[in-house]
Amino acid sequence: MKRIMIDPSKCDGCKNCALACMDSHRMDGGNGVVTLNFTLPETEARNEILNDGKGGYLPMFCRHCSVPGCANSCMSGALKKDMETGHVMYDEKRCGACFMCVMNCPYGIPKPSADGTKILKCDFCNERPEGPACVAACPKQAIWVEEV
Amino acid sequence: MAEIYVIVGTGAAGMAAAERIRLYKKDATVIMMSIDEHSHSRCMLHKFLGGERTEEELSFVEPDFFEKNEIHWGKAQKALGLDIQNKRIQMENGYQPYDKLLIATGSVFGIPPINHFRTASNVYGFRDLSDAQKIDAAVKAKNAKHAFIVGSGLVGLDVATGLMERGVKVTIAEMAPRVMPLQTDDIAAKAYQERFEAHGARFLLGIGASDSIINDQNEITAVVLSTGETVACDFVICAAGVRPNIAWLEGSGLETERGIKVDGHMRTSAPDVYAAGDVTALAGVWPNAMDMGRVAASNMCGVDTEYTDRYCMKNTSNFFGLQMLTIGDINAQVEGADIYVKESRNCYKKAIVKDGVLKSVLIQGDISHTGHWQYLIKNEINLSEILKRKEIFDITYGDFFETDDIGEYQYKN
Numbered sequence: 375m376k377r378i379m380i381d382p383s384k385c386d387g388c389k390n391c392a393l394a395c396m397d398s399h400r401m402d403g404g405n406g407v408v409t410l411n412f413t414l415p416e417t418e419a420r421n422e423i424l425n426d427g428k429g430g431y432l433p434m435f436c437r438h439c440s441v442p443g444c445a446n447s448c449m450s451g452a453l454k455k456d457m458e459t460g461h462v463m464y465d466e467k468r469c470g471a472c473f474m475c476v477m478n479c480p481y482g483i484p485k486p487s488a489d490g491t492k493i494l495k496c497d498f499c500n501e502r503p504e505g506p507a508c509v510a511a512c513p514k515q516a517i518w519v520e521e522v
Numbered sequence: 523m524a525e526i527y528v529i530v531g532t533g534a535a536g537m538a539a540a541e542r543i544r545l546y547k548k549d550a551t552v553i554m555m556s557i558d559e560h561s562h563s564r565c566m567l568h569k570f571l572g573g574e575r576t577e578e579e580l581s582f583v584e585p586d587f588f589e590k591n592e593i594h595w596g597k598a599q600k601a602l603g604l605d606i607q608n609k610r611i612q613m614e615n616g617y618q619p620y621d622k623l624l625i626a627t628g629s630v631f632g633i634p635p636i637n638h639f640r641t642a643s644n645v646y647g648f649r650d651l652s653d654a655q656k657i658d659a660a661v662k663a664k665n666a667k668h669a670f671i672v673g674s675g676l677v678g679l680d681v682a683t684g685l686m687e688r689g690v691k692v693t694i695a696e697m698a699p700r701v702m703p704l705q706t707d708d709i710a711a712k713a714y715q716e717r718f719e720a721h722g723a724r725f726l727l728g729i730g731a732s733d734s735i736i737n738d739q740n741e742i743t744a745v746v747l748s749t750g751e752t753v754a755c756d757f758v759i760c761a762a763g764v765r766p767n768i769a770w771l772e773g774s775g776l777e778t779e780r781g782i783k784v785d786g787h788m789r790t791s792a793p794d795v796y797a798a799g800d801v802t803a804l805a806g807v808w809p810n811a812m813d814m815g816r817v818a819a820s821n822m823c824g825v826d827t828e829y830t831d832r833y834c835m836k837n838t839s840n841f842f843g844l845q846m847l848t849i850g851d852i853n854a855q856v857e858g859a860d861i862y863v864k865e866s867r868n869c870y871k872k873a874i875v876k877d878g879v880l881k882s883v884l885i886q887g888d889i890s891h892t893g894h895w896q897y898l899i900k901n902e903i904n905l906s907e908i909l910k911r912k913e914i915f916d917i918t919y920g921d922f923f924e925t926d927d928i929g930e931y932q933y934k935n
Binding site: 377378379380382422424425426427432434437439440443446447448449450451468470471472473474476477478479480481482483484485486489490520522 | 911931
């Protein structure tokens, strides 16, 4: 499977990845950060950069784990590990918004949407051929896609 | 001849097991039995009752799950007994032989010993789809306006939201002094109580039902409270606890305690008979049921697997837009423990720490990025060093960040 690999030592916390994620998931049909509305709750980023408290940064990106705690706790069948791509995909229409996945991901990755009706998590930009938007946007190659 | 794998029950444990068996055994015959006609997620029954989803939309697997996995599904089939000697299970329509058997029959709701509750025709549970269908029919047939619910746990509140959605007024009796007593403390409970009351619910806290009044059709028309007050109702719903569904195994010789007795491999006392999920009484939450199902299935297929991730005092809730996560006993009286509380307009947090180890946590409001709490509690991670430099609620997975050689996260020691 393809995974977004992480080298935290290269990350300088610019959050271009977060903007790219928001842009990739915007609902208004546009693209490019120039026209992106940063404040719309529905375009919230699925990734996050944490401060490590020592002057460095920790990129938090869904691992699409080999044993996915999120999918293994899903009571609606909305979260599933795709056996072909290896990615944990989310079907918003099935989701019952119980948030057991939020509790069961040991890394705290899936999160409730701002309106509390669904969750937000990485969808690998729906397997688009050019790869995930966050990776393309990283100026430091702190994240990259690798076959694992 | 192909080996015959039989699974009784199509809930979380049964379905997770079926998928796993098919993964390991391409040629085995897999047979599933269920009393319901729809495989459904019982955590979404309130969405059916509230009219938000159809029976089909309660399914937690793809519509072609049984065909795709070549599973024979005996719907509306009640298991009546187990014949360990001859390796067969007695169903309503005859005997089904097995080479390997998984019992995943879940649990059944209990009815409190209150006058008429066990004999009246309008007392329901809220456990299976058939329960929800009965309530749905009762609401329609009588144009019901008022329901009496016993118990304000997650099930009681779920059924309350479903009924309120339908315009049925609910009165909820709770023996404990607060709503959702296992998951809340007084402050968190109040926040939920206010939201439910704002939508028309009435709570009777610390008050039990002591008697009931029936009409000539054997229907309860009113519940009498321990205070003497009488509350009129169209029907009663019992949501005050469940017990493992093992009555049908009586006389089979299978060893049971509160539930079916299993070892770490989910093996029962009988050869080639396994059990998983609520029926084992080991845990009553969805993720653990699925885990147990997969562990049992792996062992049934000869792949040695142990059920190790047993922590089960965990839950999330989401009512009227207010989310909550609770891990552990948030009301525990722990000698010498530090209790941390943080309140803001939209969020309430509480944590109990003893000797640097987190015992329980409650987060109400925004529950984003809270997945690490379960890990820290169940693995009894010592937080003393971290607590010297930051506030407890600022702890994240980032404090333990590490990746392995294939890029998966893990916890740094």
